[in-house]
Amino acid sequence: MKRLSLALEQTPRLVTVKQRLALILLCVVGGALLLASAAFFIVEYVSFHRALVETTFPLAETIGINSRPALGLRNNHQANQILATLKGNSTIRGAYLFDANDQPFASFQPFRSFSESQEDLLPETLLTEQEIRSILIDSGRQYQFKGRYLALFTPVFDDGNKLGTVYLVATLDNLYQRLRWWGGIALIILLMAMTFGFILAQRLQQSISHPVAQLVETMRQVSLSNDFSLRTEKLAHDELGLLADGFNTMLEQVQLRDRYLEEANRFLEQRVKQRTQELEQSNHELIASRERFLQMVDLLPQPVFETDHNEKMIFTNRAGRQTFACDADDLREGIPLAPLFDGPLPSTETPNERLLRTHNGQQFPALIYTAPLIRNGRTEGQRGLIIDITDRKRIEEQVRASLREKEVLLREIHHRVKNNLQIITSLINLQLRKTPGALRGEIEILRQRIRTIGQIHEKLYRSDDLSLIDFDIYLKELAPQLLHLDPGKTDITIHHDLEPLQLDVGIATPCGMIVTELLTNTIKYAFAERTRGEVFLFAATRDGEVTLRLGDNGIGLPKDFETNRRKSLGTQLIQSFTSQIGGVIHYTQRAGGGTEVEIRFPQTLSDLRQQRQA
Template sequence: MDFWKNISLRKKLISIIMLASSVALLLAVIGLSIYDIRTFHSTQTRELEGLAQIIGAHSAASLRFQDPQTARETLQTLKMDSRIIATALYTRQGELFAHYHRNDKGEEAFPNPPLWSSPPTEDDRIELFHPITVNGKRIGTIYIQSDSHLLHDRLNQYGVVAGTVFVLSLLVTFFLSSRLQGMVSNPILHLTETVNRISKEQNFSIRAEKDREDELGFLVNQFNAMLGQIQERDRALLKAHDELEAKVEERTRDLQREIEVREKSENALRESEQRLQNVLDYATPVVYMKDRERRFLLVNHQFENLFDLKNDDVRGETSEAIFPPEVQQHFFLKEQDVLNSGQSVETEELIIQNEVAETYLSVKFPLRDANNEIYGLCGLCTNITERKNFEGQLQHAKVAAEAANMAKSTFIANMSHEIRTPLNAILGYSQILQRDRRLDPEQRKAVDTIISSGGNLLALISDILDISKIEAGRMELQPAPFNLDLLLDHLYSMFKLRSEQKGLDLEFHSVPDQKAIVLGDEAKLKQVLINLLSNAIKFTESGRITVGVTMLDNHQYRFDVTDTGQGIQQEELNSIFEPFRQGTQGSKTGGTGLGLAIARKQVMLLGSELNVESEVGRRTNFNFTIKLPPPPHDITIPDDEQRVVSRLEAGQHIKALIADDVEENREVLCRFLSSIGVETLEAEDGLEAVAQTREHLPDIIFMDIRMPKMDGTRAIQEIIREFGNDRFKIVVITASVLEHEIERFLQLGCHDIILKPFRTQEVFNSLQKLLQVKFDYIEPEPDQKTLPTPDDFSGFSIPSALLNNLKEAAEFYNITQLKKYLEALEGGDGKELAAHLKGYIHTYDMDGILKILEQVQPKN
């Protein structure tokens, strides 16, 4: 194969042509030979078959007449044909009848004939069996054997002719290929010479000559085009070389300038680093900088003093290579987090030296280059040991204060529980007596006095507990839909009469009607506004009081209460919100000093801040802004009007179980329920309550919590475990008023909670809500519906402070306070007036009381 690669193109072309021609001639000779042999053999076979038919026809008579001699003579005639080797006649039974063999061989040289005729064999000789028939009947068989010497002679002659033609054809092919290969090789050789010339002279302007339009012409064109491209590239390279040399010279000059600038920059950088080092050395925190591999770049004097190391000792080193593991476990923390996240971190780290631990607040942040890539980090570590110690002391003080506050709250709650328990019996029996229509006026007055006094005591306990809840942060919002316009109208009605009595103008600027229904804690909002309006009227002698409600964006409402009173001294603006603290004017007019403190706390609970602005002698404005969104769906505001219950409606039967360890409490509730037609059962403790429940299956259970043997909590759990949560309605009646305890009762599975001392209406509401009972109501007597105001009260005069307190209590519908002030009125000259006003209290006719008080004159 290497020889073929190394010979010339001309010899390759001649060789290829000769080889192709030789193969073609050889295939032609072989094909013609095979065709001639087959044709000759087929011709011989047909001739032998014809000869067999002729001989068979002449031998038919011999076979029929059993004349072997004539048959042999007939077969002897085949001697004239040089091809015939042997011939024979067979009878119909296959017996040899007559034969002839060119070599005079006997019968053993002849084969047995087949039953029928067979095709001639095609070996080196031809054997043929042919049947002899007369009138369609087979009478014998003729056998002829021929050799193939004629075929061999023909093949020899054909071989001589074919060899001669083959040789002559190769000679002609060689001659023609030697002459014609130049049409292909000469252009290629010319192109090769051109390439050699270009290679030697390095002259790419030389071009190959083109004398044809075939593939070789296309090759010449492409070669010349390539030379053109090379020539153009050489020109461009030469130009680029010249330009590059110019740029190199220019760049060399620039580099010289850059080196000068860099030297200046490095000098400036060294000066900047020195200045930075000087600044860091005088900085209070411990400062260090590291690269991305956390190797130190620089540290300040505080770092050197802390670890007793020099800047040169740590520069280029990692923390692991310098410091022991116990230092690394407490210092140099979260550095990898800064490098990974690119965010600053703040952490507290610890250094223990000479068995003294110091705490450092470390701020670590990434250092970025001009491309905002992180190249390192910086740590600023400030010693906060003293601050941590101080914080610890503060925490201990806070824990102690919280413990003290918890103890105070617990004490107040326990005291409230201990006071409410006996009050439950006192007020319970009083309410039972109050419902007795047979009492005479003196007896009813005594009962009212008991209820009034108990109510005053309960109000005092509630106020103290409320301020305690506010201070402890346990007072919670109870949002519900309400009508803001109705609330403002009610407030206007409450304070209108009192403001008119003092000659003050009372103005309310409320929101449009379509914005009236809002969601919020109406009770707390109302209490705040009542406190602010009461103070405004109390400290304003002339002018006006304005209540403004402005709707802002995002359902925000701003409330302003402005008066033209005496104002508040600047130094007192903050102290007026402290519990039991009053300003100068407040001390003169009296009061507990809790109103503004509770108002401010409640405003904070509503999500705002109570602000005050005051000008002494001119005006005072209290304002706050709270969010009152609309309710999630349309609602109907219920009617608050209550009627006096007489008994259960006819046809209803209720069985109630009262569980309480205090006999008086059980008796009060039993007598009260029995008075309205409820069947009652009693239990002294939780065990008995569970037993009574199993035996009698009551409709509703009133359960006290603090009981011996088994407390109310355990009893409720046992009942629910045995009967399920909805088999009986369970109402907890307790003197515990702490929010977390009430929440715990609800989680137990009880259905309602009533606080001791309970009001009759609370029990009615619970029965109605849980059992859907209906009541018959007491209709007021005709003479109590509207009591005429006698003209002779116009001449009455009572102390102005008492008169104002009576009006304020009537405006706020504060029955307890109103009764308290009437008791004080009875001790003086106003006994008749007090008795008359009490008739209005029974019918809750506050407007009638206010009309009577308008006639009474104040006195100093």
């Protein structure tokens, strides 16, 4: 309402509706008359130019006809007399006659004396000599308006022969005199029309400005007194009457809303008072909750902290204040964490292990848990928890030391087992010297089986990992040793296609025994009638399953193989070890001759346990 009052106080400085209506009417009347006058002047200007050309051309042709004898006889005096007949024509300002060679021949200028020189015969400040020459060469009827003059050319012919050219210069002074006269009349009519329009506007504006003025006065009173019960009087049944009705309706609605706002204001005051009491109670509860939180945080043995966006610590509990030797004043200023945390603060919620620095410069290992502090969608800092893991590190070191001792002990056990198996192998070698030939082969196979187990233990105590065997390397070393079981088989070639393969010791031992039995049977039976042959070893792993394939180009499987395999000790051992490692074995005849044995089994003991549970 204050803004409206100021606007109403400034209203007299503005143009009123009454003045605007008068001004609009005067502008409409004046604009209409000006447009009409401009149209009249344009029509008059164009018509006069056209009439001047139409009257001057016949005059020039008459002069040309009368000048034919003078041009033919080269009589300058007669030609000048003919041109002098134009003295009574007020529109002609110059008349010139050129001969057949386009040279000045005669001239007449009412306001100049005639001169025989070529320069005097040409008109000044109208057309240049070059423009005149170009027009004369065209030998046609031409005219040009330049400034306040008309330049008109007409050739003179006699029996088709050009005798010369008539050049007339006519003035437009009559046109401008008529335009000045009409302009004065138009000005007088414009003044009379505007006077009539002003009087008419004074009469018409009363029916418009008076209701508007009354509406403005009512609005002024309402704005100054804030009395919305005032109403304006409806003086007409037109748009202004509708405006008055709308204004009165608006005042009525404002009055109702003002009454409603007063009631709402009283209700809001009571509500604010009640809400203030509730907020005070909530504030007391928040203060008590904060004190409880601070007390509980201070009871934590681990430091907790909060940082701002500059990675400065602005809060920590009692454990943190003791660890970093800080007080409330230091926290208000913010304590940089980079020197204490030996680098920037981690921004991940997963634990981050760091070496922290205490107030006296001592370092200790700790796990740091952090979470971003987000307000209004922006990260404004971090909150975190520090766990001192010095004791855990000490225990871990003790566990690692114990593990190292156990590894040494386990290596010693594998070494002693290997030595004991070596002793057994040596005893068997001594016994072989006294054994007759019938039993010698069986004892030799038994010795190789013991050596196979001994090699696995040797690999274990020499390996960095006591639980895994590089089985591909083990097979490459094992296969050549088995060729010496039969001294007569010296020309057998072993082909390897072995991928890098690591097996648990619990799988590697039975698998080594399987390969030993298969190679032994191959050397013993596949090449029984010859000394030359080829053995193929293949090993690969896919998706946790190992494929071990052994083939030869020997005589192949006998027809009663299925019956005999149940009676043979070697095949029973192979079947037993295959079941032990959860594998499947297949015997097939090779396409080019010979036998191929394929075994599939899990690569790790964990896969084997899952297979058995399933």
